[in-house]
Amino acid sequence: MTKVVAIMSMSLDGYVADANDGVAEVFDWYFSGDVEVPTASGSSGMTFQVSPPSADHLRGLVAETGAMLTGRRTFEVAGGWGGRHPWDIPAFVVTHDVPEGWPRPDSTVEFVTDGLESAVARAKAAAGPKSVGVHGAETIQQCLNAGLLDELHVDLAAVLLGGGVRLFDDLANTPAVLGNPTVVAGEGVTHLRYPVHRP
Amino acid sequence: MRKLIATVFNYSLDGLLADEDTEFWKFCFDLPENRQPDDPSQLDFLQSAYAHIFGRTAYEGISAGMTRATDHPFSPILNAARKVVFSRTLTTADWANTTIAAGDTAEEIDKLRLGGDGHIVVWGGVTFWRSLMELDLIDELQVSMFPYVAGEGTRLFDGVPKSYALELVSSAASPSGIVELQYRRPRSTTPAERRRP
Numbered sequence: 001m002t003k004v005v006a007i008m009s010m011s012l013d014g015y016v017a018d019a020n021d022g023v024a025e026v027f028d029w030y031f032s033g034d035v036e037v038p039t040a041s042g043s044s045g046m047t048f049q050v051s052p053p054s055a056d057h058l059r060g061l062v063a064e065t066g067a068m069l070t071g072r073r074t075f076e077v078a079g080g081w082g083g084r085h086p087w088d089i090p091a092f093v094v095t096h097d098v099p100e101g102w103p104r105p106d107s108t109v110e111f112v113t114d115g116l117e118s119a120v121a122r123a124k125a126a127a128g129p130k131s132v133g134v135h136g137a138e139t140i141q142q143c144l145n146a147g148l149l150d151e152l153h154v155d156l157a158a159v160l161l162g163g164g165v166r167l168f169d170d171l172a173n174t175p176a177v178l179g180n181p182t183v184v185a186g187e188g189v190t191h192l193r194y195p196v197h198r199p
Numbered sequence: 200m201r202k203l204i205a206t207v208f209n210y211s212l213d214g215l216l217a218d219e220d221t222e223f224w225k226f227c228f229d230l231p232e233n234r235q236p237d238d239p240s241q242l243d244f245l246q247s248a249y250a251h252i253f254g255r256t257a258y259e260g261i262s263a264g265m266t267r268a269t270d271h272p273f274s275p276i277l278n279a280a281r282k283v284v285f286s287r288t289l290t291t292a293d294w295a296n297t298t299i300a301a302g303d304t305a306e307e308i309d310k311l312r313l314g315g316d317g318h319i320v321v322w323g324g325v326t327f328w329r330s331l332m333e334l335d336l337i338d339e340l341q342v343s344m345f346p347y348v349a350g351e352g353t354r355l356f357d358g359v360p361k362s363y364a365l366e367l368v369s370s371a372a373s374p375s376g377i378v379e380l381q382y383r384r385p386r387s388t389t390p391a392e393r394r395r396p
Contacts, residue, residue, distance in 0.1 A: 012365065013214055025362065028364075144348075156370075158364065160362060162358075162361060174350025175351075176347070177347055178212065179376070192378060194346055
């Protein structure tokens, strides 16, 4: 069964972006180590610079993720990834309307306008035996509320932001007990992976 | 100078503390390693502290609990230890070896931390904890993060005065999935230097 896995970096006080939508603080661990981890071959890929434990963790995550699901906001902030997600996997964007100028030829970014469940189904079909990654606070919340998430993967960054965009906001089905996490202790970041019990 | 180490028990993945008599509270104390915490390094950490400090609410709750539940692993350690309750309204503190600090918080902390090494354990509650965070007096955080999304509760980091990076010292999970996180507040200057205008 194709798993649906939320992937997000979060500060110790629960924010995925600061008050100005900035992610430099919570993403710092991606660029502060000595080990290079390319996400894909070819020009669409990007290269992370992480500590050794984070490198192992990240290689595994990239290898097991077959499609990415995000909301419109993540798509916009990322500038549409230039038409190709940096992990070189199909990306599905849940949106009310297809942005102007899209879809583009040679692009692997697709738009789903008939709702979250449909987007998850299409991403699952594209991922095949691999997992679907879900990125973006609002989309993760919607997946959690709809019972569509199998795992919650939080990269807990060693920083306090004091304000910004919360990962866990507007939740239904709380309180919720999670499964026991796997824990990878990185440098300046703790990689936590919790199984989600369906409501 | 002694370090102030704050212990944050019962913290959820979504950043909330377990309020008494909630489902989250019950979940926390149903986990065996949290109900009977007997990890030797944790007990040694408490045993070797120079002092244990509390706000009034935490003092009242913990003193009642520890004098009643004498079989709790923390009980003999805390009953015998040097304790200070920060309160401007309490007139007596009956728990053995407890004194009351009623003056300016920063000055009272200085009285405790200057003149020696080692550590002081900050137990809370949340009002006291926040006042120490605002004064930037906490040197280390030990956070027990539970595998739980609470949705409702007391938000621990509320009104953190400014954003800053922490140094991650260690992280590990207990058998029931409690992630024990240890952070250090990086300091580039001494407190006396920081206070200079």
